[in-house]
Amino acid sequence: MENALCIFLEITVLNRFITYNRLGYFITKIPAYAGMTKEKSINLYINKKHMNQEIQNFLSDLYKIDGDLVKYEKELIKIIENLIQSKPDVKFDDAFKERLKTEIMAKIDELKKQNIVKTEKANVPSIFDNLFLNRFSFAIGGAVFVALIMLPFLMDKNNVTDNLAKKFPAINLSQKISKLDKGAFGKLSGEGAVDANISAKGNATSERAYGLGGGSAGISMDMTAKSVIAPGGYFPGMTNYEYVYAGEEFTITENEVEVLRRLKDKTAAKSYSDIVKGINIDLVNLSKFNDTELINISINEDREFGYSYSLSFTEGVSIYSNWEKWPHPEQSCRDEACYTSFRLKEGDVPADEELIALADGFIKEYGIDMSHYGAGKVQDFWRQYTGVPESDIYIPEEVSVLYPLIINGKEVYENGGSKSGLGININIRYKKVSAAYSIIAQNYESSNYDGVTNIDDILNSAKKGGMTPIYRNEISSETVKLEMDTPLTILLKYYSYNQDNGKSEELIIPALLFPVKNIPTDANRNIGYIQQNVIVPLVKEIFDQYQKEQVPQPILFEGKPVDTGEIAPADDTQTDAGTVDTLTVPEEKPTTTDVPAETPTSEATEPAVIENSAPVAR
Amino acid sequence: MEQSDEIIVKNCQKGELEQFGILYEKYVKKIYSFVYFKIQHKESAEDITVKVFIKALDKIGSFKHSEGTFQAWIYKIARNTIIDHYRTSKIEANIEDAWDLPDNNNLERDLDLKVRLEAVEKYLKKLSPEQRELIIMRVWQDMPYREIAEILGKSESACKVAYSRAIGQLRKDLPLTLFIALCLLQ
Numbered sequence: 169m170e171n172a173l174c175i176f177l178e179i180t181v182l183n184r185f186i187t188y189n190r191l192g193y194f195i196t197k198i199p200a201y202a203g204m205t206k207e208k209s210i211n212l213y214i215n216k217k218h219m220n221q222e223i224q225n226f227l228s229d230l231y232k233i234d235g236d237l238v239k240y241e242k243e244l245i246k247i248i249e250n251l252i253q254s255k256p257d258v259k260f261d262d263a264f265k266e267r268l269k270t271e272i273m274a275k276i277d278e279l280k281k282q283n284i285v286k287t288e289k290a291n292v293p294s295i296f297d298n299l300f301l302n303r304f305s306f307a308i309g310g311a312v313f314v315a316l317i318m319l320p321f322l323m324d325k326n327n328v329t330d331n332l333a334k335k336f337p338a339i340n341l342s343q344k345i346s347k348l349d350k351g352a353f354g355k356l357s358g359e360g361a362v363d364a365n366i367s368a369k370g371n372a373t374s375e376r377a378y379g380l381g382g383g384s385a386g387i388s389m390d391m392t393a394k395s396v397i398a399p400g401g402y403f404p405g406m407t408n409y410e411y412v413y414a415g416e417e418f419t420i421t422e423n424e425v426e427v428l429r430r431l432k433d434k435t436a437a438k439s440y441s442d443i444v445k446g447i448n449i450d451l452v453n454l455s456k457f458n459d460t461e462l463i464n465i466s467i468n469e470d471r472e473f474g475y476s477y478s479l480s481f482t483e484g485v486s487i488y489s490n491w492e493k494w495p496h497p498e499q500s501c502r503d504e505a506c507y508t509s510f511r512l513k514e515g516d517v518p519a520d521e522e523l524i525a526l527a528d529g530f531i532k533e534y535g536i537d538m539s540h541y542g543a544g545k546v547q548d549f550w551r552q553y554t555g556v557p558e559s560d561i562y563i564p565e566e567v568s569v570l571y572p573l574i575i576n577g578k579e580v581y582e583n584g585g586s587k588s589g590l591g592i593n594i595n596i597r598y599k600k601v602s603a604a605y606s607i608i609a610q611n612y613e614s615s616n617y618d619g620v621t622n623i624d625d626i627l628n629s630a631k632k633g634g635m636t637p638i639y640r641n642e643i644s645s646e647t648v649k650l651e652m653d654t655p656l657t658i659l660l661k662y663y664s665y666n667q668d669n670g671k672s673e674e675l676i677i678p679a680l681l682f683p684v685k686n687i688p689t690d691a692n693r694n695i696g697y698i699q700q701n702v703i704v705p706l707v708k709e710i711f712d713q714y715q716k717e718q719v720p721q722p723i724l725f726e727g728k729p730v731d732t733g734e735i736a737p738a739d740d741t742q743t744d745a746g747t748v749d750t751l752t753v754p755e756e757k758p759t760t761t762d763v764p765a766e767t768p769t770s771e772a773t774e775p776a777v778i779e780n781s782a783p784v785a786r
Numbered sequence: 787m788e789q790s791d792e793i794i795v796k797n798c799q800k801g802e803l804e805q806f807g808i809l810y811e812k813y814v815k816k817i818y819s820f821v822y823f824k825i826q827h828k829e830s831a832e833d834i835t836v837k838v839f840i841k842a843l844d845k846i847g848s849f850k851h852s853e854g855t856f857q858a859w860i861y862k863i864a865r866n867t868i869i870d871h872y873r874t875s876k877i878e879a880n881i882e883d884a885w886d887l888p889d890n891n892n893l894e895r896d897l898d899l900k901v902r903l904e905a906v907e908k909y910l911k912k913l914s915p916e917q918r919e920l921i922i923m924r925v926w927q928d929m930p931y932r933e934i935a936e937i938l939g940k941s942e943s944a945c946k947v948a949y950s951r952a953i954g955q956l957r958k959d960l961p962l963t964l965f966i967a968l969c970l971l972q
Contacts, residue, residue, distance in 0.1 A: 222928070226924070226925070226953075229931070229946060229949070229950075230949075230950050230953060232946070234950050234954070237950065237953075237954065237957075240957055243957050244953065244957060247953060247956050247957055248925065248953070250906060251906065251921065251925045251926075252925060252926075254903055254906050255925070255926045256822065256823060256826065256903065256926075258815075258818065258819045258822045258823070258831075259822070259828050260815050260818055260819065260822075261828075261832070264818075264832050264835075265814055265815070268810075268814065268832075268835065268836055268839065269807070269810060269811075269814075271836065271840070272806065272807065272810055272839055272840070272843060273804075273807065275840055275843055275844075276803040276804060276806060276807075276843065279803055279843070279844075280801070280803055
């Protein structure tokens with residue numbers, strides 16, 4: 169009853185307060201209500217005074233907006249007062265506040281451990297810097313690192329991706345050519361620059377010795393490795409090969425030629441290495457390493473038939489099957505019969521169209537930029553294995569589809585004469601793409617250099633085998649003449665090693681490609697023969713280097729069995745039915761017999777090549 | 787005050803996440819109250835408040851000062867989290883706060899609050915969620931129009947007009963006799 173009365177009085181008094189205040193009166197006395205203690209009266213007064221002010225404010229606002237509301241003042245006061253009085257007790261619990269605070273601090277600690285502040289602002293470095301102050305496990309650091317690295321390459325655009333994209337430079341690998349002054353790359357060969365291609369021929373020698381030779385580009389590792397079961401056999405008596413020019417006359421009018429140098433932009437490598445600095449390993453303080461560059465990373469897909477990819481920040485991307493996630497039923501084999509049961513048969517190999525469709529599908533799915541590559545072609549070297557019973561032909565586990573690299577409208581060749589390009593491997597057993605390689609960065613600089621114009625010099629070089637000179641064995645009992653057709657102008661990958669700075673550079677140089685018209689088809693000779701094409705560089709400096717320093721490589725074999733464990737398929741062999749006449753001559757004085765020319769079957773003479781490799785000026 | 791928030795947020799974005807604790811201390815009760823006024827259930831309000839602050843901490847890096855104050859931002863998170871709460875609990879479709887719950891659904895409302903609000907509830911129910919939000923912020927949270935405008939993403943004058951309309955609506959709907967009765971009953 170007392171409370172009811174008090175409230176009634178409150179309302180009355182409140183209304184009077186409001187009226188007085190609106191009229192500018194000030195209450196200086198604390199009203200004492202009937203039946204109340206002085207303390208209670210003071211509290212009530214303070215509360216009412218506060219409420220009064222609140223209500224005044226509300227009313228003032230309302231009247232400013234709608235002056236007509238003044239006439240409803242009494243109602244409005246009651247409404248507002250009622251609303252204020254109805255204000256729910258929110259029951260804010262201090263224990264809850266502390267509990268949540270603990271949770272927040274734990275979350276902060278977790279975020280700092282994971283080094284994640286999902287920001288769209290360029291604040292990543294400072295956050296990474298903070299990590300040096302804390303010790304985190306390698307596992308967490310590694311996980312964060314992988315997450316940060318992977319995300320930019322995923323489709324989803326989340327905060328971290330945006331963050332990295334803004335902080336770190338994009339890795340631009342698409343084709344771009346910047347023109348520089350003549351001779352801008354300095355020496356391409358000679359002192360200070362060593363032809364890495366010659367050094368490579370040390371390997372080429374062994375390749376040749378086992379019949380692999382040029383044209384190996386695009387051969388999957390499996391194909392090569394599996395060649396151990398290819399039949400070996402005896403190499404014949406020593407045979408010399410001699411190139412003769414059987415093409416049309418031609419001339420070269422350009423005194424200068426364009427040389428391209430592939431750039432390895434380290435901007436991204438340097439920027440992304442900052443991420444690694446953020447990984448705090450308790451074994452080594454990585455932050456102590458300065459001016460770092462992130463060279464490459466490897467990522468595995470942890471799923472059935474998953475892939476791994478290796479991203480080089482300067483080179484490009486390689487994709488390959490994650491070995492652990494692809495089935496290998498033959499692994500359980502312990503005897504030959506078991507292994508044999510898993511051998512593929514020729515009928516297992518899909519038609520070329522199907523293989524290309526699989527490769528094209530993969531390219532589309534993974535968004536591989538093919539704007540600078542030609543149409544895919546199946547690399548079916550394994551089909552060209554001659555002189556071997558059909559039952560012994562090794563059917564590779566994987567077959568490659570090669571998409572030739574095109575620069576300035578011309579296809580690019582490898583040093584050995586085969587096309588260079590982007591390869592897609594297809595696993596025959598599972599009919600799935602198992603690898604994609606040579607998805608390379610194509611940022612080039614261009615500079616002009618003196619060219620070779622003397623046709624006689626070019627032909628002399630070609631007759632010696634061009635960039636892969638043939639070795640003439642004086643004790644050989646026979647010589648085979650190989651006819652070279654009219655040359656095509658091509659672009660060639662050429663590696664130049666500078667001894668002064670210890671760096672190797674990848675150049676793209678113009679060259680002449682002489683298709684060999686009469687590839688030996690005899691099985692034994694076939695193994696010993698290497699090149700489908702003879703390549704002669706058109707950059708004078710490089711051309712001269714070859715003439716001066718190149719040591720011919722032996723391509724003959726002594727008449728002894730070859731270790732079958734090392735035999736590789738002669739991928740550049742031909743199956744054409746062309747015949748090769750030879751003449752055996754006394755050892756002391758070898759003579760030769762001309763070889764009838766056959767229709768060229770090498771890739772270089774196929775229509776696609778012609779399109780991109782214009783014949784030289786006549 | 788807002789300058790202070792801005793500096794704190796920037797420090798958080800630079801990696802000094804411990805400073806988020808300052809923002810937490812400053813806003814936890816306001817956010818909890820706002821949530822409670824709309825949810826009217828203590829435990830749910832606490833759960834949602836936890837989510838709001840965890841979300842805010844998680845996304846602090848994406849906060850842009852150019853798009854408003856931190857207070858407006860965290861209120862927006864709170865509002866969205868409340869909507870998510872009802873959507874995920876599937877109590878009713880398309881409701882934004884407890885005021886939209888049907889009268890027979892008292893499971894998620896504190897009983898004492900229901901009693902307290904009983905007299906005004908049916909009138910407040912007639913208001914739009916935004917009008918209710920205005921009243922909550924203006925009357926119950928004692929927020930100036932400037933802050934309300936920031937939170938609601940409207941101009942200050944637009945908020946004032948909306949508020950006056952809400953009160954005018956209540957004046958029409960709420961009979962004077964009821965007010966008198968209310969006053970007498972309390």
